[in-house]
Amino acid sequence: MRLTHTYTRHWDIETRQHELLGIDLGEGIPRKTLRYAAAICGTWWALWLLLFGFPPARAVSLFLAPPIALTWAGSKRSQTYWRRTNLLVWSVRIAYLLRGIQPVLGRGRIPGPRLGLRLRARRLGERVPQLPRMPGLEGLFGSEGPDATHTDGEPFRTRPRVRLYGPDAVAKSHRKRRRRTTTTSTKES
Structure with a gap:
């Protein structure tokens, strides 16, 4: 049996943030991860501050750890759908469960x-x-x-008619269309 390698995964081009607020980040953080972090951390911290107020000194790890862990796990590539991040896969599953x-x-x-x-x-x-x-x-x-499946009424049933057109019927319809377009163009002029 012959084995081959796929190199496209290694050539994945990704925009990175090499500098943030004047601080050099080295190789950089992917920009998609930064977007996820901004959305997740902003939402988490806004809800925390709204519900509990400023955290006491002992609860700072509870204040910081969950959004950072969710960002870290969510920005990784999914094992099942390698082109998607885990956060996207999770959101699709939640949307399917809700809708x-x-x-x-x-x-x-x-x-x-x-x-x-x-x-x-x-x-x-x-x-x-x-x-x-x-x-x-x-x-x-x-x-x-x-x-609840029957609350909208009975299913709509159709009876499609299958028609098979040969080359002669297609040529006939082309001739008709040509005639129609030529007659409308002569009437306009």
Whole structure:
């Protein structure tokens, strides 16, 4: 069996920050990682300051460690999708869990119903029977009421007609189109 090597992963071009606020960073931090860090740290610190105020001296590690660890783990390349970062893969999974697969209605102009969260909660309640019995969670994980998959009505069924066109039919349609374009051009002039 013959083995080959792929060198494209080693040739990955990435913009790096070689200097930040006048401080030389050496090889530099990737700019995407800096963007992730700014967004994650800013959000974390804003929520912390809003909920708890300034941290005491003992809680500074709790204030600094989680966003730095999340940035470090999230900016690494995913093992399953090597072109994506872990943070992007995690956000796609969370979006799927929250929204699910939504139907396309009116070529995307009409938003689809939000059934995905209800369906997942019901399935989770069926898999873990203790969840619907917990106080306060009966309505979320319970299976009472109509099935949420059928609340929008019956599925729309179509009967497509399959037509096979040969080269003679295609040539005929080209001749018709040519005639139509020549007659409209002569009428305009």
